[in-house]
Amino acid sequence: MSQPQEGLRGNPLRDVRDRRLPRVPDPCALVVFGVTGDLARKKLIPAVYDLGNRGLLPPGFALLGFARRDWGHGEFESLAREAAEKGSRTGFRDDVWQRIADSIKFVPGSFDDDAAFDNLSQTLIDLEATHGIRGNAAFYLSIPPAMFPTVLKQMQRTGMADNAERGGWRRVVVEKPFGYDLKSSRELNELVDNVFTPQDVFRIDHYLGKETVQNLLALRFANTLYEPLWNGNYVDSVQITMAEDVGIGSRAAFYDKAGAARDVLQNHVLQLVALTAMEEPVSFDAESIRTEKTKVLGAISVPKDLEHYAIRGQYDQGWLGGVRVPSYLDEKDVPAGSTTETYAAVRLGVETRRWAGVPFYLRTGKRLPRRVTEIAVIFKKAPHLPFSQTDTEELGHNQLVVRVQPDEGITMRFGSKVPGSSMEVRDVSMDFLYGESFTESSPEAYERLLLDVLLGDATLFPRNEEVEHSWRVIDPLEEFWAGRKPHLYRSGEWGPAAAAEMLARDGRVWRRP
């Protein structure tokens, strides 16, 4: 008989060459605070179920729900089951659910109730005996940030967040908003980092869990074709659009205080800027990638002329997709005369050698004609055209567009000869879909991110410094906007006229996504 093989992490059955075996986390518990909330029901519980169905949960796994309901275990289980049935991506199967249901526990209590947290702490300790889980736990804070201090203090008091004390890993997952401005985000970061160690804090930005966003890194760094052109010598400008066709729905209470810039620009859109503009990481591990992203975010400059290059808007009534929709001010629970923006467009610069002089135009808004998120890299025109002026009248800039959602994929726009006897060149689009159905079966962002948390892989989670740099970009805009009225735009249009003028001033136009 041969000798036992050295395996990964001391497990002889794990072989680095064995790519068939999926990465499965260590036995662990996932504790969800605010488990009866929208996010938990629509995303988290289905994601846990799908992970289970794909065989990606460890043999020892427990889901603990904590919420302020006077519920028994049975009520929670039926809520969770319903959520999984509704939201699962991989098809609901009873036997899979049964297995997860066996390890679901509900701990009722309010966040200031010491006894409830003692109970939770004890439940976690008991898991070792009942589920063979030795001290590993991830805490998902699916609660309003105002509650963070209370919950975190309770965790500190009971020692739940202490790695050494519990003899396993302890991680915490925080959802956006990561604060309200630089100051509040710092306070929040200090608070969380104080209770957990900084490397155990996972800030979820679900955009980064999307396949195309990760594919952007593959596109840039696995190919020779694009990287030589990916700089100010060839790139004219970059346009990043994140448009939604919906209004604010029932989120008025939150949204009216935040606005589009804080809600979307600060996190999703700036993260897309970072991934587009970052230098090549020295390796593909979490620290290297996050270091490069941090560098770019730190190099972002805000325009001096905010009047003309930081435009915000608010939607007025109008028609969208054949339906009459009300104005922002007429939405439920929006205070009269609110000056909160539902649209923001800004020109930023990235002050590095690679991007010197290349404007990054970002825009985001609600009630725009369609839901689309894309990154468009617009190239300079060819320095010399050997054709006559009339031949190339319809030739624009070459573009490389990364479509993040929907129809994840890549579009290239380039000039091509119009068939026929005369020489005419016009722009054509080449669409690349990596198999239409591929996107359907690719893991839902939350599923991927949740798995990464349990595996301890922080690659796709922004670091503390990234969040602070982002606020440094947003804060001056907010200061400038404070006390001013947003431009109105009709629902169903691509934003206020001022945003179009902003590009026209630079001799450019917004791409119609």
Add this chain to the structure above:
Amino acid sequence: MTTTLWDTNGTDIVKALSLERRAAGAIASGLALTLVVVVDERHVEKAQSAATTAAAAHPCRLLVVVRRSLTANDRLDAEVQVGGHLGANEAVVMRMYGRLTLHAESVVLPLLAPDAPVVTWWYGPAPERLAYDALAVLASRRVTDCAAVDDPRAELRRRAKDYAPGDTDLAWTRATSWRSLLASAFDDNEARATSAQVSAEAGSASASLVAGWLTARLGVRSRVVTSDGPGITAVDVRFDDSSRIRIDRPDGHTATLSRTGRPDRPLPLKRRDLGDLIAEELRRLDADQPYAEALAAVTGGKNLNERSAKRTHIWREPPGTEAGSTKTATGAAKTTRATTKKATKKPAKKAASAKASR
């Protein structure tokens, strides 16, 4: 859209495929590979639907080769499909008759997606030596299925003897979920294994491969014992501190993981359908060393991983025929070219013809 070509040739198939692609609209497809499926007439649909499932994750050009009667007149019929239920994929089903069945590669070669890797999958029994089939030689990855033959264990030995890096077997793919669960069970286990036992229905090649894998990785003796099935029903590993890990799956659905000193855990462990298996196969196209090691451990084969990945076609006259007894072998393509007919688009006619040729 489907175009059916009767008594046709390779050139016309290439033309029909490119016409279909244009008709299906502006398809800028992200073809990742060409999948060649060698299958019996009876199983064309099953194989095609499995390949289509797999192609959802790995967009490919699907070339289905159906070898019909060797004694019939040389002839080639083809169906070309693009889009529709195939999604972004394209498929060509080719039915070959007569001596053409021995020269299938002459039709397949011009249809391979340019510069993309080629995977050949034998739905039923594979040739005794893969090099006997030219379709194996042009592939960078070859997928066989030991469970498709009457004596899977003997087949495993044959595969080991014939092994070249890039070969893989669906019996191994079927074992992945078992192996994954076993690996997880070992994650927080420090003791040293002393013996292992796999229980499975009689003649399960997957069970043999799991046992071979455990032997290769743990350096212990592992046995396969017969149970009532379905498939693998239990794996039992004992350790030097007299603890044990046991996974039981009596019903083909749910497994129970028992470990000494720990509570039992129920875990989903379902048998996967063919589409899932093929999708897993297409995920990576490099040589599968752990498979080679498991295969070596179970069959006593030597140095499987060190063999050359290159195969050269070995001409072998099929048993029961003599070279030249029917028409000349090389004349196959020529004969069909002489009698090319234009495409018809009536699927009804296809059924009629299939009946007629039986």
